[in-house]
Amino acid sequence: MRGDDARPTRTLFGAGQGTRQNRLTLPTLCIAVLVAQVDTSVVNLAMRPIGAHFDASVTALQWVLDGYNLVYAVLLLTGGLLADLYGRRRVFIVGAAVFTAASLLCAAAPSVAVLIAGRALAGLGAALLLPASLAIIRVAWPDRRQRGSALGVWAACNGLAFVIGPSLGGVLIDRFGWRSIFLVVVPLGAAAVALAVPAIAESSDPAERDFDAAGQLLGALALGAFAVAAIQSHRALAPAAVALAVAVVALASFLKVEARKGRRALVPLDLFRIRAFSGVVTATAGMTFGMYGVLFLLPLTWQSAGRLDPIGAGLALMPMALVFVAVSPFSGPLAGRLGSRFMTGGGVATIGCGLVLIGATAATQSLLAAEAGLVLTGLGMGLATGPLMDGAVSAVDAARSGTAAALINVARMAGATLGVALLGAVYAAARGGTEGLCLAMLIGGAVQLLSTGGIVTAPGLARRPATR
16 A cells, blocks of 8 residues: 655655745645644643633633643544545645634633633644645655655644744733734634645545544544543543543444444554554654653643743743754655664654653753753654654555544654653652652653664664655
């Protein structure tokens, strides 16, 4: 099922003919992805003013955050399938429009209940938008080298959100109030919708595919229950355990149904027989396990110890994001020269070294060692993210690009969720503080390094530079 299509080669920002349509393709995709990621990264900063404005309970405020995450998780596979069935540009436009409308609803919300509904609607938009954008890159850049460069820029936009999100969000909330963080994304979202029609060529591959209602239901139940388990693990263990049991049962049923459906399945299981695809899925989950673990625990430790306030903690995390943004655009050309196995394995190993450094120096008074660890983490993310995304969509036919894009995002979500939950549990078991951070980061670093071993020995990942 793998192999690139024999289509005319495009340059990074356009086709050989230099048409306006293709010059705008990557900027349009990047605008939409940046909008979605920035919106997500700044909402955390607004929890206190939102709570004060609505006199909302802690539970309600948690659902302002978790409503988005839950709907996104539940509908992620659906978004990928719809892109393949009905048109990747069409689903991208619908996702961007829904996300923009949801932002308007959040900005105008008269109650916390409406705000939660708006956040859930934004989760729907993201579930349509993000897999479609990655699938469009797979189709629009059939040449493997050019696609790697495009995906490096696309990945950099994810990192850029971590750079501008906290700083921009803090300024907006301070100067204009919490509603401004939702309003600021509206013109950019509208621009993505308007540009998509002239900038993106439509593509779809409905042959031998159908909606797979049973797969949709069971897949949504498995992902949703898994997300609920992760959410509740920080609040109540009994509901989390029940949700996890439901997720396991739903997943087993999902796999049984999908095996019967064959190539018409929502997730054709033969995708995982492609060793390159299964390898990058596993590596992506491993990468986000450590990345989100450190993003969760390091600022928590700083603030709990009184070393930094929330704004200071956000600024202290900047080096990781800045290095990620700086390195990502070069990850495609580097993978072309050094091979995807070197880039992904080296990137994940670098993240592991960053976590080990943070853990080993957790008790020191200076922040320099932690900042150095964050720089290593950002460097590893920048090296590995683009090649991993490229490996996922390149390992399958373009007809399955939407499904592959959805699955690699499921892997990112699963790794992040497990990283926060398991490393958070280790942190709590060690009674938090520097001792808890040390133990959690050392374990997280070990997981990263073990993941590297799996990448290096995975037979499906290319040692040599990618070719068409």
